[in-house]
Amino acid sequence: MIGRRPAMFGWNGPKIWRDRKDLQPCQAILDEDLAKTEFTARIxxxxxxxxxxxxxxxxxxxxxxxxxxGKVLGLAVVLVGSYKDSETYVRSKKKACKEVGIISLEENLPVDSSEEEVLNIVRKFNDDPSVHGILVQLPLPKHMNEERVFAAISVEKDVDGFHPLNIGKLAMQGRTPPFVPCTPRGCIELLLRSNVEIKGKRVVVIGRSNIVGTPAAMLLQRNQATVTIVHSYTPNPTEITCEVDIVIAAVGVAHLVRGDWIKPGAVVIDVGINPIEDPSAKKGYRLVGDVCFKEGAMKASAITPIPAGVGPMTIAMLLRNTLDSAKRAYGLLD
Amino acid sequence: MIGRRPAMFGWNGPKIWRDRKDLQPCQAILDEDLAKTEFTARIxxxxxxxxxxxxxxxxxxxxxxxxxxGKVLGLAVVLVGSYKDSETYVRSKKKACKEVGIISLEENLPVDSSEEEVLNIVRKFNDDPSVHGILVQLPLPKHMNEERVFAAISVEKDVDGFHPLNIGKLAMQGRTPPFVPCTPRGCIELLLRSNVEIKGKRVVVIGRSNIVGTPAAMLLQRNQATVTIVHSYTPNPTEITCEVDIVIAAVGVAHLVRGDWIKPGAVVIDVGINPIEDPSAKKGYRLVGDVCFKEGAMKASAITPIPAGVGPMTIAMLLRNTLDSAKRAYGLLD
Structure with a gap:
């Protein structure tokens, strides 16, 4: 049902972006047309x-x-309630842990648990020397204070890297954060391993979330890029994005970034994972990025696809953070 | 002795900026010519x-x-060694405290004190309920670890706002930092009280120091500006700065920002305080900003001078942070 914007676009996207009348996410082109299109970007x-x-x-x-x-490496996951998406995600984390040799511990609490019960589980894992990383899976039930729960995680085991102390150190010169949040770290790894130079380049990060946009901007600046964060209050995002060498889209609005947002030859990293209606799909929906891939792939010199772009990097970086944490705990971090 | 660049420019400025051959700080024009010049910018x-x-x-x-x-408000200052500039600055802080009714406590340690002695003083002030703010005056002697000393200051009394936890919360959406660093807070106050709109505007911050550039960028973004940090690795700073509505210069290179860096009608906040040789001055030098004031004042719609620009705001914001801290301690923060 292409064209019904409220249903189709931004199910998870910030309302303030969707309300903007001046921006036109691509509605007519589905990524499946891609097979029929010629494009020059490296995937x-x-x-x-x-x-x-x-x-x-x-x-x-x-x-x-x-x-x-033979000392063990452990990653503990705390899951409150049963959200289908969370369960799927936790399952794939556990599988990935097993494959690399990390023991994954899991605590499932019922949705009506008290915040104190969750905090007690977190504290138990804080004190457990066989646990090197602690994840509290989002979303938490509404009656819990996310900030308090996350603050309870020991900074030394905050493998998500969401602790304000982590973010503060990431922002500051001369400081080393114990962990870098997984998705932004994954974005930078994608660039580095694709031989995309970051130093001295102009970068736009679209979106300023605590878990992706903000730390991604900090990390890019640490790599000597000149960074602009474009957000929902930016009057003419296109004017800025079309001047830069690298675009990181992390806003959560399907197909927001059109071809004319991108400078010819720029590199595009698409962090968005947005469900859009697709009657031809078994589930009735499919996942697309924040970038209209077809248009992006015709302008950019390199671009990440959805799926198989940033997504798989997040879990890889979680494993990397857990390993770093264990090495630090065992006094072996080089 | 105009023209001898190494001596004249950037005594305190970062070497990497001074080494750039592509940038030409203004050498020929001294701000004293200003009296003879017509300019349109509001000061x-x-x-x-x-x-x-x-x-x-x-x-x-x-x-x-x-x-x-009649409960007291207290600001404690720790001064290690005797640097003339530090002493002058501490003296003016004490005077300002007295004028508004804040008791200022001071500990002067000899330059050969151990780090542990400094830490003990900091801990003493941490535990003192009549102290609401603790400042450790920079620079510290070389044998001390600045990061460790600053980390010892209780976050609740970190009125400088330099603690990574403070910086992290300043960067994150939905979080409130206990304190905002004084100079950046002063810059934003200058804009707000001069009726300069920040929301939706494009801003460049030149320089990314932990104490000015980085937190200023965060604060501007919290006010819904679209912010780019320009730094020593930015290839063509002028291209970016001349497109934006507000320029905050905080780089520490005398007269780096020329008229052609500024969009006509932009607002310029100059944080730099750089000594340049001036044989006509009693001390043999005078203080100028990062912006070539004369050129800036002919392009901008509003600009801060040196002195009497950002400088006086820093101490005012320190008093404000100390007051906020006391209100929080007494359960009276609204």
């Missing part, structure tokens, strides 16, 4: 790169275990 | 605005004292 294969990284991590973990007489 | 009088704020703070403190049966 950045996030799945392949993530596999390489997971392989490297598995090897490092083997070495670490032999160096420490 | 933002930081001295006057800071006085207004100090007056407001004094009144609030009087009210606070009557609400709390």
């Amino acid at each position: 950045i294969d996030g799945k392949l790169i993530a596999e390489e990284i997971r392989q490297e991590i598995a090897e490092e973990i083997m070495r670490l275990k032999s160096q420490t007489n | 933002i009088d930081g001295k006057l605005i800071a006085e207004e704020i100090r007056q407001e703070i004094a009144e609030e403190i009087m009210r606070l004292k009557s609400q709390t049966n």
Whole structure:
């Protein structure tokens, strides 16, 4: 049902973007047309790169275990209530852990648990020396204070990197954050492993979320890029985006970024994963990015697809953060 | 001795900027020519605005004292060694405290003190309920670890706002930092009290220091500006700066920002305080900003001068942060 914008676009997208009358997400072109289109952009294969990284991590973990007489690496996941998406995501995290040799622990609490019960589980994992990373899966039930729950996670085990102390150190010169949030770290790894130069380049990050846009901008600046964050209050985003060398789209609005947003030859990293109605799909919907891929692929020199772009990198970086944490705990971080 | 660049420019400025051959700080024009020049920019009088704020703070403190049966407000300053500039600055802080009704405590340690001795003083002030703000005056002697000393200051009393937890919360949506660093807060106050709209505007911050550029960018973004940080690795800073509505210069290179960096009608906030040789001055030098004021004042619609621009705002904001801290401690922060 192409064209019914409220239903189709931005199910998870911020309302303030959707309300903007001046921006026209691409409605007519579905990415499936792609097969019929010629485009010149190199496709950045996030799945392949993530596999390489997971392989490297598995090897490092083997070495670490032999160096420490078989000490274990553990990642604990706290899941409150049963959200289908969360369960799927937790399952794939567990699988990825197993493949590289990380033990995954899980606590499932009923949706009506008290905040104190969740905090107690977090504290238990904080004190457990076999746990090197703690994840609290979002969303939490509405009666819980997300900030308080996340603040309870020991900074040394905050493998998500969402702790304000982590974010503060990421922003500051001369400081080293214990962890870099997984998705932004994945974006930068994609660029580096695709031989895209960051230093001295102009970059726009679209979206300023705590978990992607904001830390991505910090990380890019640490790599000596000149960064502009474009957000819902930016009057003419296109004017800015079409001047820069790299665009990171992390806003959560399907197909918001059109071809005319992109400078010819720019590199585009698409973090968005947005469901749009698709009667031909088994589930009735399919996932697309924040970038209209077809238009983007005709302008950019390199672009990430959805799926198999940034997505697989997030879990790879979670494994990397857990490994870093264990190495730090065992005094082996180089 | 105009023209001898290494001596004249950037005594305190970052070497990497000075080494750039593509940028030409203004060498021929001294600000003293200003009296003979016509310019159209409104001069933002930081001295006057800071006085207004100090007056407001004094009144609030009087009210606070009557609400709390005369409880005191205290600001503690730790000074290690005797640097002339630090002593001057500490003296003016003490004077400002006295004027608004804040008690200032001071600890002077000899330059050969151990880090542990400094940490003990900081801990003593942390535990003292009559102290609401703690400042450790920079620079510290070389044998001390600045990061460790600053990390020892209780976040609740970090009125400088330099703690990474403060910076992290400043960067994050939905979080409220206990304190905003004084100089950036002063810049934003200057804009707001001069009726310069920030929301929806494009802003460039030149320089990305932990104490000015980085938190200023965060604060501007919190006010819904679209912010680009220009730094020493930015290839063509002028291309970016001449497109934006507000320029905050905080780089520490005398007269770096020329007229052609500024869009006609833009607003310019100059944070730089750079000594340049001036044989006609009693001390043999004078202080100028990062912006070539004369050129800036002919392009901008409003601009801050040096002195009496951002400078006086820093101390006013320090008093404001100390007052906020006391109100929080007494449960009276609205």
